[in-house]
Amino acid sequence: xxxxxxxxxxxxxxxxxxxxxxxxxxxxxxxxxxxxxxxxxxxxxxxxxxxxxxxxxxxxxxxxxxxxxxxxxxxxxxxxxxxxxxxxxxxxxxxxxxxxxxxxxxxxxxxxxxx
Amino acid sequence: xxxxxxxxxxxxxxxxxxxxxxxxxxxxxxxxxxxxxxxxxxxxxxxxxxxxxxxxxxxxxxxxxxxxxxxxxxxxxxxxxxxxxxxxxxxxxxxxxxxxxxxxxxxxxxxxxx
Numbered sequence: 489x490x491x492x493x494x495x496x497x498x499x500x501x502x503x504x505x506x507x508x509x510x511x512x513x514x515x516x517x518x519x520x521x522x523x524x525x526x527x528x529x530x531x532x533x534x535x536x537x538x539x540x541x542x543x544x545x546x547x548x549x550x551x552x553x554x555x556x557x558x559x560x561x562x563x564x565x566x567x568x569x570x571x572x573x574x575x576x577x578x579x580x581x582x583x584x585x586x587x588x589x590x591x592x593x594x595x596x597x598x599x600x601x602x603x
Numbered sequence: 604x605x606x607x608x609x610x611x612x613x614x615x616x617x618x619x620x621x622x623x624x625x626x627x628x629x630x631x632x633x634x635x636x637x638x639x640x641x642x643x644x645x646x647x648x649x650x651x652x653x654x655x656x657x658x659x660x661x662x663x664x665x666x667x668x669x670x671x672x673x674x675x676x677x678x679x680x681x682x683x684x685x686x687x688x689x690x691x692x693x694x695x696x697x698x699x700x701x702x703x704x705x706x707x708x709x710x711x712x713x714x715x716x717x
Contacts (some may be wrong), residue, residue, distance in 0.1 A: 492646070529608060530692070530707030531647075562624075578646060590699055594646035 490515050492595035500601045507566035509598050511579030519582045520532075520562040521592065522554060524575040531578060537562055559562050569602045576600070606630045607708035609693050615714045616683050624711045626693035627675040634699050636669055638678050639692040641710065647692060650678070685716045 495510045511520065518539050523546075533546030535554040543554050546572040551573060555563045562581075566573055579595040609630045616622045625635070635654045637683060639647040641701050651660040653669035664681045680687055690710040697703045 528709055530605070530709050531705075532707075533704065589698055590703065590705075591637075591649060591652070592705065594639075594648075596646045597644070599644075 490593055492579055492581055492593050494577075494595040496598060496599050497596065500598050500603065501569050501580065502603050503571055507573075507600065507602075508567045509564040509577055509579075511562045511565075511595055512560055512563070513562075513593070514560065514582060515593065516559060517581035517583050517593075518559070520556065521580040521582075522552070522562070522564045523577060523578045523602065524576050525597070526546070526585040534577075538559075549550075571602050574600060574602045575597050582593070604660075605691055606706045607695055609691075609708040609711050611711060612709075613714070615716060618683055618685055618715055618717055619654060620683055622680050622683060622713065624678040624680075624691050624693075624713070626678070626708060628674050628676075628693070628695045628708075630674075630695040630697055630706045632697050633674065634703060635696045636673060636676050637689060637694045637696070638667055638676075641690045641692055642708070643689070648698065650691075660663040680712055680713070683713075685715050685717065687713060688715045 493512045520537045522534040525531050537543045537556040553565045577598045580594045582594040610625045614650045619674045637652045638650045641647050651662050651667045655673040658669045666679045690712050692710045693708040
């Protein structure tokens with residue numbers, strides 16, 4: 489059963505604290521993503537990782553950094569969290585196909601509240 | 604500017620009724636379009652993908668169409684069930700590979716009542 493997991497599922501932090509969101513996948517997918525979802529907006533891409541230690545900024549990388557030391561794990565780090573980073577964060581993974589439509593598999597999300 | 608617009612924003616139907624969700628986009632190139640279902644507090648689950656001009660797909664009670672000339676897609680849900688209550692998200696990919704970007708709509712919130 490193909491799966492993307494996220495930990496924790498819920499997190500409350502104070503402004504200025506560091507935040508670590510973890511994502512795992514058991515499909516040996518090369519590519520992994522971090523998105524955030526805010527009310528009334530579509531998912532926005534924060535970072536994309538094409539493989540171990542091969543990471544690229546997405547559309548809204550400011551205030552975030554990532555780490556990918558193993559293919560199956562992808563971490564999102566907020567150094568000194570801000571209140572406007574309160575959101576639901578989704579991790580996804582995909583194979584890089586030779587053609588056709590790319591399919592992404594999504595985790596269940598982490599709801600982060602920064603007070 | 605939002606490149607994927609979905610309508611309506613929200614919709615309430617009675618169990619057993621049919622409904623149609625709309626997706627208009629301006630993404631170029633438009634390699635493929637996918638519809639996702641997102642249950643409350645959960646991740647996105649793919650329902651169907653459309654790739655070619657005038658594609659039509661069917662997945663049980665879900666069917667979808669794509670008009671690439673008009674940059675428009677519809678998702679039809681037949682004989683709705685209470686479990687269809689969810690947010691339906693339209694996503695347009697500008698390439699078939701991971702080198703491309705996915706452009707997400709904000710979703711249509713569907714509520715099915717008894």
